[in-house]
Amino acid sequence: MKKNYGYARVSSKEQNLDRQIEALTNYGINERDIITDKQSGKDFNRTGYVTLKNQLLRSGDTLVIKELDRLGRNMDMIKKEWQELQENRINIIVLDTPLLNTEGKSDLEKKLISNIVFELLSYMAEKERIKIKERQAEGIKKAKEKGKHLGRPKAKYPKLWEMYYFQWKSGQITAKECMEQLDLKRTTFYKLAKDYESKLIK
Known part of the structure; x- marks a missing residue:
């Protein structure tokens, strides 16, 4: 049955x-x-x-x-x-x-x-994929309008950055010593240095 x-x-x-x-x-x-x-x-x-x-x-x-x-x-x-x-x-x-x-x-x-x-x-x-893309685009647009930084947060320069940076650049201290003084990891240190140097050139 x-x-x-x-x-x-x-x-x-x-x-x-x-x-x-x-x-x-x-x-x-x-x-x-x-x-x-x-x-x-x-x-x-x-x-x-x-x-x-x-x-x-x-x-x-x-x-x-x-x-x-x-x-x-x-x-x-x-x-x-x-x-x-x-x-x-x-x-x-x-x-x-x-x-x-x-x-x-x-x-x-x-x-x-x-x-x-x-x-x-x-x-x-x-339709769901299109809806998700539209939401993402809308979210990015709103974030830009509010002036929010998208993606990874920007690294902040530690206190006394300029003093130790210029000591390193003038050869008074090594890069390793500079990192130790500023308590920075190697990748973060060089990233900040590159960013800082690009600002100096502008």
Whole structure:
């Protein structure tokens, strides 16, 4: 006998599953057949989903989710899960996007829907990349407008820099002695010296 299962997920324990569960029960899924996860972190260990996929779902069963992104935390993961479900002949119903529903569809129609899913995911991924670039550009622009220095913070000259610098340059002390007096590491010392000299030339 073919079964319908619902899956609901939130990415942190503080978030609420009620909205998803309500949508699934309204569709007709028995609450005992709704598997849930409240998982976060880089490992993304979804014990509920893994159990559902490996132990409960059988060929011909239907998985109902509220939104496509419940299948994974990024585009590649969603695509992988969709492919695996299709290979195992599991029907998929996405309540918020009925166009993607595969239940009752022929193999040709399912292939077409998979193509739509992958195109949609590619579009969403590209849109997200553009959004990130726009945010970065906006952040850089705002920082420049406020006169903030971008990149590594500029090294500050220590007290008595000029005195010891000119003693070093006139040969009164060695570079090593100069570094010790100013408590500077070799790379920092020469970086400051180069920067200071470029200012003197201007």
